Amino acid sequence: MRFPAPLIPATLVRRYKRFLADVVLPDGSETTAHVANPGSMLGLTPPDARIWLSKSDNPKRKLAYSWELVEADFGGGRELVGVNTGHPNLLVAEALAAARVPGLTDYARHRREVRYGKASRVDFLLEADGKPPCYLEVKNVHMMRAPGRAEFPDAVTARGARHLDELAAETGKGSRAVMLFLAQIGSAEGVALARDIDPAYGRAFDRAMQAGVEAIALRCRISTEGIEVAGPIPVLG
Numbered sequence: 001m002r003f004p005a006p007l008i009p010a011t012l013v014r015r016y017k018r019f020l021a022d023v024v025l026p027d028g029s030e031t032t033a034h035v036a037n038p039g040s041m042l043g044l045t046p047p048d049a050r051i052w053l054s055k056s057d058n059p060k061r062k063l064a065y066s067w068e069l070v071e072a073d074f075g076g077g078r079e080l081v082g083v084n085t086g087h088p089n090l091l092v093a094e095a096l097a098a099a100r101v102p103g104l105t106d107y108a109r110h111r112r113e114v115r116y117g118k119a120s121r122v123d124f125l126l127e128a129d130g131k132p133p134c135y136l137e138v139k140n141v142h143m144m145r146a147p148g149r150a151e152f153p154d155a156v157t158a159r160g161a162r163h164l165d166e167l168a169a170e171t172g173k174g175s176r177a178v179m180l181f182l183a184q185i186g187s188a189e190g191v192a193l194a195r196d197i198d199p200a201y202g203r204a205f206d207r208a209m210q211a212g213v214e215a216i217a218l219r220c221r222i223s224t225e226g227i228e229v230a231g232p233i234p235v236l237g
Helices: 088-097 158-171 199-211
Strands: 008-016 020-024 030-034 050-055 065-073 078-082 109-116 120-127 134-141 143-146 149-152 176-183 190-193 214-222 227-233
Touching: 008 065, 020 050, 020 065, 078 214, 088 109, 088 120, 088 134, 088 176, 088 214, 088 227, 120 158, 134 149, 134 158, 149 176, 158 176, 158 199, 176 199, 190 199
Parallel strands: 030 065, 134 176, 149 190, 176 214
Antiparallel strands: 008 020, 008 050, 020 030, 050 065, 065 078, 109 120, 120 134, 143 149, 214 227
């Protein structure tokens, strides 16, 4: 995934109301940017953090700027982290099309946002002749509290726990179900569950694994030019 235009460096003043951030642009002016991230962004929002913004040319948008990247130091040096949760599905779609997701390379058809369960949409439904369908749910990972160890979730997510239970229900019908954690952190060596932040999600994950749901993780390579899937990393549970 390439950014359509060069990103704009900025300095974070504060993030608030989840979806808003006040930032200082290179010319010294202050503006408000959209934050496409419903989580807590734990460790990624200190005042004066160096961030990068995209700018929309859509005159109907209330906020022209969107927060894309932040420079963080997780103990191994400063690196770029992707914070826009609107990108993971596009990144996974590119990786699926290029047969770069281990274990999911033999599905000929990839459908997105397919209704399933009681009132949900699965991120991807993978299909191939002669094979059971595969329900693939994608979660963005951008938290790291110890070097190399990415963690999910960074806030309580009842919706995420529900998705795990609904994936488990699909395995009971004979389908395949996969939870994919996408770490927008280049130094991630594995993805673990932040059970201290959301114990209910941890329990739902355990139930899902016992029911036959699979868990895989990928990390990304990130620059101010774009983001791409770099390869698989282990799920640490």
